[in-house]
Each structure stands twice: as C-alpha cells, then as structure tokens.
Amino acid sequence: MTNNVFLAASICLFLLVTNSFAQKDDLPLHLFSYDKTVPLALTDSVIGHEDNVAIHRISFASPVADRVNGLLFVPSGKGPFAGILLQHGAPGTAMNQTPRGVYVARHGAVVVAISAPFAERSGQAIQLTPADSVEQVTYMINLQRAVDLLLSRPDVDPTRLGYVGRSHGGAMGGLLAGIESRLKTYILAVPDGGLISHFTIASGEPADQLPIPVEQRKRWLAAMMPIEPIRFIHRATSATLFIQSARQDEAVSTFASEQLHKAAPAGTVVKWYDAGHRLNSQSYVDQLSWFHDKLGTTAPGPADQNGPNFPPPATKP
Template sequence: MVGIVVLAVVSAACRPAATVPAPPPTPTAAGGGEATVAPMAGDQLETELAPFVAAELGIRGVAPAEWVEAKPGHFMPAVRADWDTRLVHEFFPGMTLRELVESLLLPVLKVEEWPSPVSGHPSARLPWNLYAIELTQRPLSGSFADVALAEINAGTYLVALLAPKNQRDALRQSIFLPALDALEPIPVEDPNRYVQDSLALFEYDRTAALDIEEVGTESRSGLTVTDFTYASPKGGRVPAMVIVPDDPGPFAGIILMHGMPGKRQHMTTLGERYAKAGAVVVAIDAPHARPEHLKRTNEPIAYTSQDREEQIQLIVDLRRAVDLLLARPDVDPERLAYVGVSYGGAMGGLFAGVEDRLQAYVLVVGDGGLVTHETGLDDVFRGLYSLPQEKREAWLEAMWPIEPIHFVGHAAPAALLFQSGRQDRLVPLPDAVRYQLAGSEPKDIMWYDAGHNLGGPSLRDQGLWLQQQIGIDAQALQ
C-alpha cells in the first residue's frame, strides 16, 4: 500500500509469494552430527582456504588464500581474467529469506523465478538451504550460481559461488561447501570507533565570516529566491540558493540536499513548496557538482582520495548552511531540519552524526553511503570493481571510516525519518534496511510500493512528519 507504513523491519515483499518455493525440512545427520550433501560430478580442486573476519557483517569464515577480498566477505581471483568467478559471504539483518530473494537475488542474477532448494546443508551453526541456478542473461551468461541461504530470527545469511559452468563442480566441492561449514556469526563491529576517530575531520571555525556574495534575486508568487555563494572552510566557494516566504515569520529552517549526479536547482520545486509551508529553505551544490570538481573529471565519483576530501567538505559546508540559517532573525533556531534525496539521503546520515543543532532529518531513498552503493552484488562488473586491486583497496580504506552508516546511529536526540521504495533498483531493499536499522531513535520508517522516485504520497507523508517535528504547515504541500 502506498502511504505511511511505519516498521521496525521490512514487512512486505516485491513479488508474488509464489516465486519463492518454501525450503524443504532441514535434514539432520544420524547421531546429531552434520548432514552430508552428495557430491556432484567433477574433480575436486586442491585449494588452500584461509580464515577471514568481516566484523562489519558480523561473520567469519574461510575463502581461497590466494584470492583478494574486494570488500568485506566478497572474494575473487587475483587475476582479472578470472573475475567471472566470485565467492560472496553476506548477512542481511532484519530480512527474511523471501524478502532477500525477491528484492535482490532475482534482479541481480536476472532470473524470473527462484528455484526450489536442491538440498539442505545443516552446519554446526546455521540451517542452510542450497540452490543451483544456471545463468543465461548477460553479463552472467555461461556461469552457474550456487547459493546458500540460512534464515534466523535476526536476518538471513548468504553464501554464493559464481563460476563458469565448466569449473562449477570442482569449485563447489573445494570452495563453496567448505565455506558453508566454516561460516560463523560473530558480534557486529562497533561503528563508534569510526565516529570517534573521524569527528575532528568535520570541525571548522564557526566564528569565521560566511562571506556571502549574492548572484541574483527573483520574486515568485509570495516567495523570494536568491542565488548566492559563501566561503567554504575547506576552500573555494559554495554555490547555494535560499528561498524565503514574503511573510514576516518567524519560520522554520530546512536544508535540502540533491542526489548524484545533481545540483541545487534540482531541488527548487521542492524548496518552493516547503517555503510556502512556512520555512526558509537553503539548498547547496555538493562538491561533485562544482566547477573545481568538473575540471578534474566529468564523473561524480573519481575513485581517488578526491572523493574523501569532497565528502568531508560537503558535511562542513552543510554545517555552514546551518550557521547561515541561525544568522537570520526570521528563522527559529529550535525548528531546523534537513531533507536529503538519494545521495542526499545517504549523506544526511553522516551529517546527522556530526551536526547537533537540527531537530529532524528526512532521509529519502538513501543507503549507507558511497562504499555501500558501489560494492553491492549488482556492482561486480563495473565502477569500483573495474579498478586495479591496489586502487580499489586504497579507495575503500579512505572512504569506509566516513561511511554514513557509521554515523546515522548518532543522530539522537534529533528525530529521523527514512523513506524507501520496495521496487528501488538503485538502492536495493537490503541496503535500505541496513541503513534504517543503523539509525538512532527516535526514528520512523516509511515504505512505498515505488522505485527510486517515491512519488507524491511520500511528500505528503514527510510534510506531516515535519509538521510534528518543526511546525511547518503540511497542508501547503498537498
């Protein structure tokens, strides 16, 4: 149902229930030991397996010693020519097996219907069900996927082996089945250490002059829209826009953040509607939309240290936008909020963990951040994964400590609103759920039967929510 659905975890799936056959009863071995699975055809390879720990996922297990870890729990051969072979370990908190299959595995593997399990495989720790899928759609055609899923109260575990059909049998015996037996849940990594180590990166001199330079002003049916720039504490100038109601006030204050790629002008219509609802609205350009970035690359993500510098700069520049609102006598300092969409929804989680002067954050179709967005199961043949190993590892090492999912749990006492679409292919449901679960209380979660563009009902809902938080007139958004 489109509209407000406030949940602690996901409660509805995206496809008809019939697409996911129920798993068979889990077999048990005589004497209480592990049950065995009959080996399939093919010679077993001699493969040295080494232990790994993915504290971010709350798991540890084994993987081929000579393979590289592309991201926590994801392994592939060191030779690029063999990248059609991969071993994936994942944990999806708060998700059922059915929800995981329908929201992520069906679209990623490009299959219309999920098969029945070929067998169970109870390890000492998890009740696995095994699935065998021959892939026929590009870019995975010619490959075979062995997938193991184990659903428990906390969520669903996944181990998957993607391999060429002529290697599948041998790799299944030597890598996939040992990986199932070895996978073990462990306590999830405490994200607080990243927050504590990184907060100083976002500090700046609040007493420094904003150095506002007006570019142009326009009157629009009861509103005044002004384009301007202000000085960034990290260098250069911040292109910005402020929309002010012509009434005397005092008003709430709202900061808007656009998506990627995008710029502040994409938020003009939304900003005008919020201004008519009784808010002074500020929108800025993210660093990736500014001339300095575009001189170096036409892509919003450079996969270099530039991305880290620009993400830090964005948060500092947003903090200066708070200073700008607080400097206005027509803005009530106790009625401030942030609304971010897509990339803005993700960066809002980082902003919320750093900035303590806002009362509310609306995070629309956001995920855990750029690392999350670039390392999903659907990203294995492009973007970050196309880089040489050393560049990929350097980028992950630089970006992971400032990933928004570490910070969104520190928004309190500010309130959080998460809005997500069940059919969103840019932010798959598992990524949205992880982000929501990481958020601090108080929080509300709203799901829509929509894709990345949630549509009009989501605006109505966020208006009603912000009316409660900062006293805007939600009727003006109808």
C-alpha cells in the same frame, strides 16, 4: 586476490565495521571540525518569485575550500520561520532544486540548498579515488556552514531546524545527523549507507560494480570506510529521523536500505513506498506532514497532493 574474493572480503569488512561502530564512538569526528570564526562573506541576489516564495542565488565562504554556491528560498511574511537544509542527489546541483525548495518553503520555512563539492567541478560526481573522501568531508563542513547561515538570519527560529535529502543527499544526511546536533529533525529519502554501500553491496552478495583496478579499489575503500555514513547515524540521538525507502528502488537495494535502518537510532521512523528511486507524490506530502509535526510548518493541503512542480522529462527528438 581475485576481484570477487577481494569484494566479498570488503563487504564482510564493511558489515563488521558498521556493526562494531554501532556500539562505539571512536570515530574520526575531528575531520569535520572547522573554524567557526571564518566570516560567511555571503552574497545574495533575488532571481525570482514563485508561490509567494522569493528565490535567491547565494554564495558563501567555505572554511576548507573556496565558495559554496546554492539557492535560498524565503517565504513571504515576517516569520520567525523554520529553517531547512534541502540536498540533491548525485549527480545534481543545488540549482535544480527550485521545485522542491518552493514546495517546502511555501509552508513556512527558509530553505537552503547548496551544491555538493562534486557539482562544482567537471567530471564524474564519484571518482572512485581517495579524492572522494576529501570532497565528502568538505561537504559535511559546508553543510554545517549552511546551518550557520540559517542561524544568522533573524527570520529563522533556531529551535526549528531540519534537513531533507534524497538519494546521495539522503545518505549524506545520515552522516550529518551523526555530527551536527543543532538540527531537530532529518528526512532521508531513498538513502543507502554511503558510497561503499552503494557501489559494493546489492542483495547481500558480492556485486562487482567497481570497474577499477584492485589496488585502486583498496585505496578507495580505505579512504571512504572511516567516513561511511552508516557508521555515524547511530549518534543522531538528539534529533528525530524519518527514512523513506522504496520497494522497487532501482538504485538502492532492499538489503542496503535495511542495513541503514538497522544502524539508525531507536525511534527512527521508516516508511516503505511501492515506488522506484524517484518515490511518488505521497512521499513528498509525507515530508510536509513530518515537518509540520516536528517543526511547526503548515500542514499539506489539496494543492500539495501532486508533489513539487517538477518540469516534464525531456522528450527524445
């Protein structure tokens, strides 16, 4: 079978499976179960303060791996606060989430950002081998443990929990929404349907973006298909969803975005932005407004209009 024929077949299979699973619940949910009695064994140290937000470096035990590393952002005051998971893209780590964490936390939320498993090792974030599926399952379990961490804090209101993730973190939020019922709302910024969607689907036509041998591709697709986020997002009926997509997105095609929108449960709010994959300042203001409406955090004000205080891009010498 030629590469293009195989890829076309895989895309057809992908669309067939995602459409069929929109009506079914025979999904491998057992993969995301974990021993909830494992102690968090949390380590926590304050590493700075910004805009009345304390920034903590944290680490806690994973039931299926070693340690989960990340950042914790705690606003001043006594609370109770909302609790929000904040997830990075690929490649990336929790450690570069400080501008976004502070931006959200100063509105009355304890924010947890953890590093994805791929951020804890060397090499490419996505390996295009079945190891990616192992890491994705581990990631979901670690995110559920991050919810456990939020719920263990007396300054967090357990009825006001949310999630915001961008790019890969947005796609993973679609998967988490299908398996984690304790969060009240999810914001998925510039997501696609998952790694298969990202690497094999462009404008609805075959797009050979997997420069690997055919047999390796078959093994990778077989490992990733069962846990592709687009297959799970329809189960997110106990939470509200806000999906932010970009019309000039250079990383996520309009077709891939629309496939995820179609798979999402009824009532999902979708907003398109005239922007690229990085979105724009309005998208961040909209996130604050969404959390204000759904979780009771404070509304965005004049100081929020430019978005998070990202450092300027590095200049070439």
